[in-house]
Amino acid sequence: MxxxxxxxxxxxxxxxxxxxxxxxxxxxxxxxxxxxxxxxxxxRIDGFGGSFTEAAGFVFNSMSAGCKKQFLDDYFSPQKQNYSLGRMPVQSCDFSLSNYAGVESDADLQRGNLSFVRDRANLIPLICAATEVNPQLALMASPWSPPGFMKTNNQMNGGGKLRREYYQAWAEVIVQYLLEYHRHGIRVTSLSIQNEPVAVKNWESCLYSVEEETAFAVKYLRPMLMRYGMEEMEIYIWDHDKDGLIEWAEAAFASHDNDAGIDGLAFHWYTGDHFSQLQYLAQCLPDKKLLFSEGCVPMEHGSGSQLRHWHTYLHDMIGNFRAGCTGFIDWNLLLDSQGGPNHQGNLCEAPVQYDQAHDELRYNLSWYAIGHFSRYVRPGARVxxxxxxxxxxxxxxxxxxxxxxxxxxxxxxxxxxxxxxxxxxxxxxxxxxxxxxxxxxxxxxxx
CATH class of the missing domain: 2.60.40.1180 (Golgi alpha-mannosidase II)
Known part of the structure; x- marks a missing residue:
């Protein structure tokens, strides 16, 4: 051989x-x-990818034509990283230029005045350019927060909960967001209900109990998706760190209705390995997907930090796939040389960062770590x-x-x-x- x-x-x-x-x-x-x-x-492995944030789109828009082409070919062509998955926020997240929502007031909601101008400026152009390189790119959409007026704290930042009287309206806003992307030829195949639903952050965040998250998913969002012909859309819950997976899954799938309406759990790496929880869920819930949906490392300098980041990626990816992970989506695809922009100063490293002063792309060790998987393992492969x-x-x-x-x-x-x-x-x-x-x-x- x-x-x-x-x-x-x-x-x-x-x-x-x-x-x-x-x-x-x-x-x-x-x-x-x-x-x-x-x-x-x-x-089965669905693929590998990274996240299309407003920060990534803003940096992409600032690059020269040559750097744009290099970036797109390196990430999405089958001869290079061969990315086949992506994730993007529904409305703003910490890696946005500021807070923004598709609808900003109850009056606009009643009139049906939804705006996707920020998506059209910084997200949709980048995603469309990526799909030209890989037309099979499959995307996941994840909210960080509903509009502030729908929440108990009346703002997108700082936690708070989605008010019950707005469950139906928020489901409608999410579907209209999906329809807007569809009009631009962008294929969104999955949703998570909420990014990090038990974390109060200074930036966009929203709290759900497992009962609230599954009720919104199964009783409001799933029927709304079906009404608009999106029956095949996958729905993921949790979308948070691995240490909380089992408790959330056990409570969520205690109900048969939830089992039928939810396709899997998404997870992050920020609280450590916890590979045994993935392994247990893969055995107990063989029909549910376990998708790695976010991970990043802090913005640091020096060869020592780069080697630590190298280890983080390789160790976690190997451990996750051995334990039952079905796909890998990194955090920001692209940032500037400072690890931003970010409207809360929550800077981090991206595998590729743009040095505007020299008009060049910098490739961090995380880029090569991911490439040892994404370049050679095809969608549809099995562990x-x-x-x-x-x-x-x-x-x-x-x-x-x-x-x-x-x-x-x-x-x-x-x-x-x-x-x-x-x-x-x-x-x-x-x-x-x-x-x-x-x-x-x-x-x-x-x-």
Whole structure:
């Protein structure tokens, strides 16, 4: 069997170095093995992507034509990152230029005066440009807050709850938002009910109990979607950190009505690994998707911080996919060199950042970490069973729809480590530098 080995050594600044790999007959010893079992597959993978925020669109609009083309090709072409998923806020979020809503007052709501001028200025042009590169791009929409007048605290920021008397109106606003994007040829295939529904933030936020979130989803939003011919729209709940997944899921799916109306749970990484919760839910709720919908790292400087961020991405992605994750959506696709703009000063790093002074794009280590998955694992792939001799090596494998095997192996240790990749009676000997990662792709013998 032959295939490709794509390796990255971040300490030596060697990225996506491709060589040919050739499997040999297996050695008789059973040491240093990573074994893969392609006939034993687990969850289906929907794809990989990032988030279209107003900040990303604003920075994109400021770039030269050459940088715009480079950005779009690098993210969305099948020869590069091959992004197939995206997420965007319904109305404003912290990575917007300011608060804004589709409807700003009860009087405008009664008159049907909805405005999507901010979407048309900074979001829709970027998303349309991305879909020209990848027409199959599938998008998820997520609210950070309803309009302030619909909430108990009368503002978009600082938590508060959606008033019961506005459940129907808020569902209508969300559907009108979807219709606006559809008019521009943009394919939105899924929704989450609320970003981080138990977090009070200085920026746009809104609180729901699990009973409130599921009631809004199943009794108001789902019927509204069906009324407008959007029966296939997927609905996700939670959209928050992994540590709260099990309690939310158990309460949500105690009702059969909720089970029929909700397609999955979305989650973030900000409170740590909690891979066992994903694994448990994947076993207990095999018909529900578990989508990673947001993760980012702080805006820091220096090689040490970059290596920490490198580890965060690789460790979390490998752990999530091993545990049952069905797709990966990073946070901002693009920011400026300071990690913004952000109307609350809540700056962070993006995989790609634009240096306006030099009219150039800067690629952070997170870009390469994601690329070791997104460039080689196709939508429709399945996670394959794999086992490793050493807990200090991290690995996860996939089988693409055409039968191609993909294995990502990461060495988080500072020293070099070796292993033997084995499928059946064939093996390949791999040596990884400290903090290095490799993606191996190959077809079974005879294909």
């Amino acid at each position: 032959q295939g490709r080995l794509i390796s990255t050594d971040p300490r030596q600044q060697r990225f996506f170095v491709a060589t040919t790999l050739t499997f040999s007959p297996r050695d008789t010893s059973n040491t240093e093995l990573i074994k893969v079992f392609p006939r034993h597959t687990l969850q 394959m069973l794999s086992s490793c001799f050493d807990s200090q090596l991290e690995e996860v494998g996939f089988v693409n729809p055409d039968g191609e095997r993909v294995l990502v192996v990461y060495n988080p240790e500072p020293r070099e480590k070796s292993c033997r990749i084995m499928e059946g009676e064939k093996e390949y000997r791999l040596t990884l530098p400290g903090q290095g990662v490799a993606t191996l792709t190959w077809y079974p013998q005879g294909e």
